[in-house]
Amino acid sequence: MKPDDTAHGEPLPDTANPFLGRTSEIPGLDTLSEDADAFLIDQFGTIHDGEHPYPDAIETLHAIRSAGKKVILLSNSGRRATNNDARLAAMGFTTDCYDASLCSGEVGWADLRADPLPCLRQHCRILLLARDPSLDILEGFDIEPVDTVESADLIMLAGSQTDLYGYDTLWDRIRPGIARNIPLVCTNPDRLMLAGGQLHPGAGTLAEAYRNAGGHVRWYGKPYPRLYRAAFALLPGIPRPRIFGVGDSIEHDVAGAAARGCNSVLTRTGIIAHASDAALAAEMTRYACRPTTIMSRFQW
The missing domain is CATH 3.40.50.1000 (HAD superfamily/HAD-like)
Incomplete structure (x- = not known):
């Protein structure tokens, strides 16, 4: 580690x-x-x-x-x-x-290839939160996209959509993963994002909340x-x-x-x-x- x-x-x-x-x-x-x-x-x-x-x-x-x-x-x-x-x-x-x-x-993709989380060493069900639905950050892994954290093995947090859905909605979507010990990989740790000329909570804010509530987070970025x-x-x-x-x-x-x-x-x-x-x-x-x-x- x-x-x-x-x-x-x-x-x-x-x-x-x-x-x-x-x-x-x-x-x-x-x-x-x-x-x-x-x-x-x-x-x-x-x-x-x-x-x-x-x-x-x-x-x-x-x-x-x-x-x-x-x-x-x-x-x-x-x-x-x-x-x-x-x-x-x-x-x-x-x-x-x-x-x-x-x-x-x-950098996250390269590091995960070199040092994958245990769930990525086998078939892995991924809940992706990002502005773009592409899972290129897990290219080369045996993965399956899923829509709920209850059916996921890993949460990938690559971007924020709080301007579209609100912070509380997205937090409620990932929070059950903590009790299930689902790890979260954050490839965009920005705590704030600009959208439509307004500031909104970024992906890093969601990842920080997940960490503070007891979840495991692997971070990539500044x-x-x-x-x-x-x-x-x-x-x-x-x-x-x-x-x-x-x-x-x-x-x-x-x-x-x-x-x-x-x-x-x-x-x-x-x-x-x-x-x-x-x-x-x-x-x-x-x-x-x-x-x-x-x-x-x-x-x-």
Whole structure:
């Protein structure tokens, strides 16, 4: 069992971040040219809104690479990489925008293939909760989709539909699995999601409730270690302090980077687009970390 397979699923810091201190505001990423060699850049809420690129996002990615910096898109997308990359391409984020694209669904698939839960070592009945009904995250396993947790051997939580059905409805759907000792795999640990311009509970909130009620949860994505280990493997020789995580979530992008000894840039877009300074300060206190820098939006 790996560190973040525990019932609590807390991310374990690989190293201490020596750069946590007073947060500075910057106009754009070019300000960090002398300090950064690589950027781990969030997708939804940072470079796009799920359907369209944010203004200047594509140009900024090109500018980062032209400056000789590595760009890894690091996403909590619960689907496999081919699906995620196709969505990026449809929005104009072609492969010349980045050096690599990593998503929690792909890392989760690879890890489950290498270290499957006991129920996946045989014919396994799967209850999937996701915005897309595809089970590509369990490709290669002997699986059978089912509609109720009472007939399931495993719950796959790859995305949130709380905007469509409400939190209580989805929680009532998975809660009986706790008494049956049904494990839950969460490939999208985002606690909040944007839909229709409104914030809703994310898949991570449901997984957290399942864990807190005594259920077993295996987590993939930011801020947990596996996704970062995959990213660092693509950045050999680059010291952690010269790697900057960039995103709109203090819990995932900032705390995840800090726990690995990296620096961070918080963009005031996405889930924090309308957050007050006081609300952001409260989030920093809650997760015991501060971004190294803050900027109004993703730009060079």
